[in-house]
Amino acid sequence: MNIFEGMKVVFSGPSSEHITKYVNEFWKISGELRLALGEKGYYLDEYLSKILEVLARLDLGTVGEIANNVCWSIMGDCYVLCETESDKEKSEFFDMVKEYIDTHPVNFEHKHTRCEFYAANILIKHLNVFSDKVKCSYRKNLLSGIDYIVSDKMYERISYLIGEKRMEILNEKLCEAFVFGPAMMAVTQQIVIRVIQMLCYRDPESSKQLYQFMLEGQPNE
Numbered sequence: 001m002n003i004f005e006g007m008k009v010v011f012s013g014p015s016s017e018h019i020t021k022y023v024n025e026f027w028k029i030s031g032e033l034r035l036a037l038g039e040k041g042y043y044l045d046e047y048l049s050k051i052l053e054v055l056a057r058l059d060l061g062t063v064g065e066i067a068n069n070v071c072w073s074i075m076g077d078c079y080v081l082c083e084t085e086s087d088k089e090k091s092e093f094f095d096m097v098k099e100y101i102d103t104h105p106v107n108f109e110h111k112h113t114r115c116e117f118y119a120a121n122i123l124i125k126h127l128n129v130f131s132d133k134v135k136c137s138y139r140k141n142l143l144s145g146i147d148y149i150v151s152d153k154m155y156e157r158i159s160y161l162i163g164e165k166r167m168e169i170l171n172e173k174l175c176e177a178f179v180f181g182p183a184m185m186a187v188t189q190q191i192v193i194r195v196i197q198m199l200c201y202r203d204p205e206s207s208k209q210l211y212q213f214m215l216e217g218q219p220n221e
Helices: 005-011 016-056 060-081 094-103 111-125 127-142 148-162 164-178 183-199 210-215
Strands: none
Touching: 016 148, 016 164, 060 094, 060 111, 060 127, 060 183, 094 111, 111 127, 111 183, 111 210, 127 183, 148 164, 183 210
C-alpha cells in the first residue's frame, strides 16, 4: 500500500482522549497542591499564571510563517546568483548560498530550474542552521516579554513549602496536557514541505521533475 493509505502519515498524533485525560489530571494535581499550600496558595496561582502566559504565545502558525520566510530568502538569493533577479535584496544567508552554488555546478539550462534545485538542496544541507534561525527569531519577537524571574521565584517558594518532587510532577503533567506539539517540529516540517515543493518543479527543457535528477545523481552534497 502507499504511504497515504488510511492517511495515518498525515493525521497521526497524540490521542485526543489522552490529552483530555492529562488536562483533567493536571487540574486535579494543581488543586491538591493549592490546597496543601493553604494561605500561600496564591504562590501557585502566580506560578501558573506566568507559565500559561508563555504557552498562550506558542503560535505554531506564526512559527511556520517565520520558517516560510527563511525558505523564500534562500530562494531569493538563488535568483540573484543565477542572474534571474539581480536587483532582489540579499539575505543574511547570501554568502552561504553563494558558496554552495560556486562549489556545486549543475548543467540545467533554465535559470528557474537551477534556482529551485539549488534552494531545495541548500535548505536540506543546512537545515540545522535555518531551524536555529527560526528559533532565535521566534524567541526574540514573541517570547521576549516573558517574566522568567517571577516564575522561577514562585517555583522555588512552592518547592520549599511542599517539596520539589511534587512541583516536578506538576510540570510533567502540565507538559503532557498542553505542550505535545513542539514548535521546532513544526519549523522543520514546514521547511521540508517547501523543499518537496521545489523538488516537484518540472524542468521545461527535459520535462522531468527535479526529484528525478536527484535519483540520477545530480550533486547534492
